[in-house]
Amino acid sequence: MAAIVDTKILPKPDKYRNQKSEWPEFQFSLKTYVGAISEQLLAAMTDAERQEGAILTASLDEAHVQMARTLMFILSASLEGSSKRLIMNVEGHNGLEAWRLLCRREEPTSGAVQVAQLTTILRTAFTGKLETFEDEMERLEAAIKRYEGTHTEVVSDTLVQAILKQNAPESIRGQVELQTFQSVSMLKEALVAYTTGKLSSMSSSASTAASATPMDISAFEKGLAKGKSKGKGKKGKGKGKGGGKKGKSGEYTDQQKGASAPFAGYCNWCGKWGHRKQDCRSRPNGQQVAAVDTPATTSGTTKETTPSVGAIESAGVTAVNEWIY
Helix, strand or coil, X not given: CCCCCCCCCCCCCCCECCCHHHHHHHHHHHHHHHHHHCHHHHHHHHHHHHCCCCCCHHHCCHHHHHHHHHHHHHHHHHECCHHHHHHHCCHHHCHHHHHHHHHHHHCCCCHHHHHHHHHHHHCCCCCCCHHHHHHHHHHHHHHHHHHHHHHXXXXXXXXXXXHHHXXXXXXXXXXXXXXXXXXXXXXXXXXXXXXXXXXXXHHHHHHHHHHCCCCCHHHHHHHHHHHHHHHCCCCCCCCCCCCCXXXXXXXXXXXXXXXXXXXXXXXXXXXXXXXXXXXXXXCCCCCCCCCCCEECCCCCCCCCCCCCHHHHHHCCCCCHHHHHC
């Protein structure tokens, strides 16, 4: 039983830690390792999996006895926990019988188990992510092959296509839903092509966004401030909101200060504080306005007052205009 490759450079499979979800990968890795050592031993393992009754050491020829012991050595180094205790109870270091028992325990073939495994395949649900879709397709294919190998029943091609289309990511599902494919392999090729193209497009868009030059915020703020300074009006110039001419009293007009600003001076009609002559309610309608109101003064602590026109008229003074000018 000469090895196909040098076992010194051949990596050993990871140990099986009795997690049924890890069994398919462990079984594949172990059989690959054994096949690299001896094609005859791999064929004997495959035959042992299909045996219904116990494989007795006495029924084996010398070549198969040697293969059974070699397989027991490999299993002992690859198992731990309850799996290792299971093969310890096999008489005569018969690795073929140990492998048969292990396969029966981890992958039973009863009718109830078969129904449960097929139900699991039919209810397969992918994550819907493009990044994991190809890996999920491979996992489904592995589960179908295990089912077919264990129960000698083939899962129909149409059923597998329906499962794949149903679980395709939404971004590519519409491209395959209404198409007809002659086989599962053709559908898988199309799905892989669509997935690769979509991922490449997303990667290209992300690279373009990452390479875009960010806006210089400081330069933008400087430009905005400069624009504001140019737009401001100067006091005393122009006709804009910010401009206007001073009156004779040195105060800005209402257009400059705003209509809501009160007049800071005395009325030249009634002599009261806070409004102009043209706005005085005591002045008769139609009376010509010919004088400029007197603003407030700050000389000393007292305010200078100006006699009102109404007061002069009431005293019999007729030369109103002369007094005003």
